[in-house]
Amino acid sequence: MMNFSSLRQKIITKNASVKEIINDFFSKIELINPKINAYTCTTREIAEAQANKIDKIIQNDEYIPPLAGLPIAIKDNICTKGVVTSCSSKMLKHFIAPYESTASRKLWSSGGIFLGKTNLDEFAMGSSTETSIFGVTSNPWDTNRVPGGSSGGSAASVAAGLCAAAIGSDTGGSIRQPASFCGVVGLKPTYGRVSRWGLIAFASSLDQIGPITNTVSDAAEILYSISGKDSYDSTCLDKPVPNYLSDLNKPIKAIKIGIIKECFEHPGLNPEVKESVLSGVERFRALGAHITEIECPRFNDGIATYYVIAPSEASANLARYDGVKYGYRSAEAPNLLEMTSKSRADGFGIEVQRRILIGTYALSAGYNDAYYKKAQKVRTLIRNDFDKAFEKVDILLTPTCPTTAFLKGDFVNDPLSMYLSDLLTVPANLAGLPAISIPCGFDKNGLPIGLQLIGNVLEENKILNAANIFEIDAQIIKNKPLL
Ligand code: GLN
DSSP, X not given: OOOHHHHHHXXXXXXXXXXXXXXXXXXXXXXXXXXXXXXXXXXXXXXXXXXHHHHHHHHTTOOOOTTTTOEEEEETTBOOTTSBOOTTSGGGTTOBOSSOOHHHHHHHHTTOEEEEEEOXXXXXXXXXXXXXXXXXXXXXXXXXXXXXXXXXXXXXXXXXXXXXXXXXXXXXSTTHHHHHHHTSEEEEOOTTTBOOTTBOOSSTTTOEEEEEESSHHHHHXXXXXXXXXXXXXXXXXXXXXXXXXXXXXXXXXXXXXXXXXXXXXXXXXXXXXXXHHHHHHHHHHHTTOEEEEEOOTTGGGHHHHHHHHHHHHHHXXXXXXXXXXXXXXXXXXXXXXXXXHHHHHHHSOHHHHHHHHHHHHHHSTTTTIIIIIHHHHHHHHHHHHHHHHHHHOSEEEEESOSSSOOBTTSXXXXXXXXXXXXXXTHHHHHHTOOEEEEEEEEOTTSOEEEEEEEEOTTOHHHHHHHHHHHHHXXXXXXXXXXX
16 A cells, blocks of 8 residues: 555655656556546646655755655645646636645645646535546446545545545535545544635635545644645634644543444434444444443434535635636627626536525525524534533544445436435534544445544544554555456
């Protein structure tokens, strides 16, 4: 497995130059990417220039930055200067970002190497990466199946070994759900832990950038690099960034883990997923954690709440694509109004249009109180449930998704069933909490199953510690999928 420590070993011992390592990754991308369609573009020139810099540092025995030489892919809704940032939408297909997002800028200044951009559901709205203008991404474990979404390209590229780590964004589960479907690690940080500057906005009170990696310690390293205050994002927290690596191996004997009762009782939870996650619970118990059952009565209301708040914010954020300032403009329109409406009708796909319509409706005068404000109230109740739970326990545990990866086409014309895929992930976004998905087993078709740990605000170190101890003990993913 190409995790950070094995790659770093090669680089630091001068066993291979970064240039050679990067070339190997690009050869693999050339060979494998046509089978899974994880990348929307590669950035070889930039990568080679970055690799040369690191190789010089190594040759001259200068200070080696923490992510030196590690090849990273970026979800294509995150701005990367001079490179197309498309959101997998016709609207932004030719949009070249004029500036670099804070998160990616921090990665490059920590020595990371930029391999390319990864596929997503259009504007990060979806759970299957099927609504991309570049076509669907395949799950590396079974190419007839979806990789999850919306960061499906990021998760698939890590699972297939086409990068050492990838960056995703998570508004309602888009890092954790694809990580679960692809058998990799996905971390959504606390709201405000990582700057959203340069992340193309979907639902601004929910969006967070985070890592998708092979191992928990790789996720801790990336989080450390990208976290911290940013004057370009006023919601970014001015709180010290702990060294997330230093707590990873602490014994978890004193840790209290709460099992959220309502999740395990939900009729939509696949029995194999339930069984596997419950055996993960037993593993935690055997490792010395205290396990208790916790009630979060509003947890299952998350999905209804999210699907009012997220489309409402999306409808406001996406108003900027008017055919004038950004992106696609319809050529044949007699006046400004028609130009704008035609540009939006042609430039956005069906799911994006559906969200804009739902959001506009929910925010319109007369309905605002009944939908948007009501949803905000339920959001507070969900947060209150979590606050109460964290008085009793350190970490909460649920499955990441109700199912394993589904077949392509299964839900693409059935949005309500597709939305149910986010049942267990959206509550953490609504409450602004950090949450991680780690592999905990496989179903009878050999598809990975994910377990989710949710932490209290800014307690990433606790969930990373528990996840790391679990990962080392369980050794779930011994081999990568064969492609
Ligand atoms: N699947 C969810 C949605 O469609 C979450 C998306 C996300 O986190 N970006 O909205």
